[in-house]
Amino acid sequence: MKKSEIYTIPNMLSFYRLLAFPFILYLVLSGNEKWFAILLVINLVTDALDGFIARTFNLETQLGAKLDSLADNFTYILAFLGVYYFKLHDFMPHIYSFVFWFFMLFSAIMIPVIRYGRTPSFHLYSWKIGGYIQGAFFIVLFTWGFFTPFYYFMVTWGILAAMEHISIQFVIPEMRSNVKGLYWVLREK
Numbered sequence: 001m002k003k004s005e006i007y008t009i010p011n012m013l014s015f016y017r018l019l020a021f022p023f024i025l026y027l028v029l030s031g032n033e034k035w036f037a038i039l040l041v042i043n044l045v046t047d048a049l050d051g052f053i054a055r056t057f058n059l060e061t062q063l064g065a066k067l068d069s070l071a072d073n074f075t076y077i078l079a080f081l082g083v084y085y086f087k088l089h090d091f092m093p094h095i096y097s098f099v100f101w102f103f104m105l106f107s108a109i110m111i112p113v114i115r116y117g118r119t120p121s122f123h124l125y126s127w128k129i130g131g132y133i134q135g136a137f138f139i140v141l142f143t144w145g146f147f148t149p150f151y152y153f154m155v156t157w158g159i160l161a162a163m164e165h166i167s168i169q170f171v172i173p174e175m176r177s178n179v180k181g182l183y184w185v186l187r188e189k
Contacts, residue, residue: 008059008149010068013050017043017071025080033086037142040082043075065177069121072107072131079138090146101155104162109165116175122168124181126161133157133167 020043027036050068054060076115080102091098112120137154140147146165171185179185 005061006063008054008061008064010050010054010059011061011064013053014064014067014071015044017027017046017075018067021071021074025081026132028081028085031085033082033142036078036082036086036092040075040078040142041080041139043071044139047072047075047135049133059135060178062177065121065123069123071092071118071121076105076140079134082138082142087141087146090141090143093149094148097152097155104159108162108165108169111169115169118175120165120169120175121177122165122179123177124161124165124168124179126157126164126181130157130161 020039024036024039024043025037047068050064109119112118113114133154137147137150140145140150168179168182168185171182171189172179
């Protein structure tokens with residue numbers, strides 16, 4: 001792999017999110033909601049930026065896809081921990097839908113770990129859009145508060161995207177990166 005494929009702006013943004021993880025985790029565990037929220041929002045914005053820059057300037061690489069997926073997973077962990085430590089009382093009336101949504105997201109990530117021995121980096125359109133919706137929801141949650149209609153929109157989209165993600169895992173024979181969606185996978189067959 002060439003240095004020019006490693007040291008790209010999208011990869012640096014993903015590296016930032018990976019390096020920021022332990023510090024933001026410390027903020028959660030120490031109860032510092034204000035700085036946690038600020039740095040989580042920065043993580044979510046850099047997540048959107050890295051993909052946009054990679055696609056716009058033709059900087060997409062296998063390494064970048066893997067780094068982005070790993071950084072996304074760590075950002076999800078932080079967001080869920082933030083919900084648990086700082087906002088659980090807001091979610092209690094909606095706990096069953098939240099647990100089901102979490103289960104579906106977790107399954108979409110763990111099934112390929114079991115089946116292929118590694119985490120997925122599909123970058124499905126539905127998953128990307130769902131990530132933007134979830135990112136926007138977490139930004140709203142940690143800056144303004146819980147907004148029920150937005151929450152149910154996010155959960156519904158997330159469950160449907162996870163179902164597509166899981167379906168693809170049982171259609172393709174081996175793990176690969178940058179799959180657009182189930183429609184395109186089936187069209188290839």
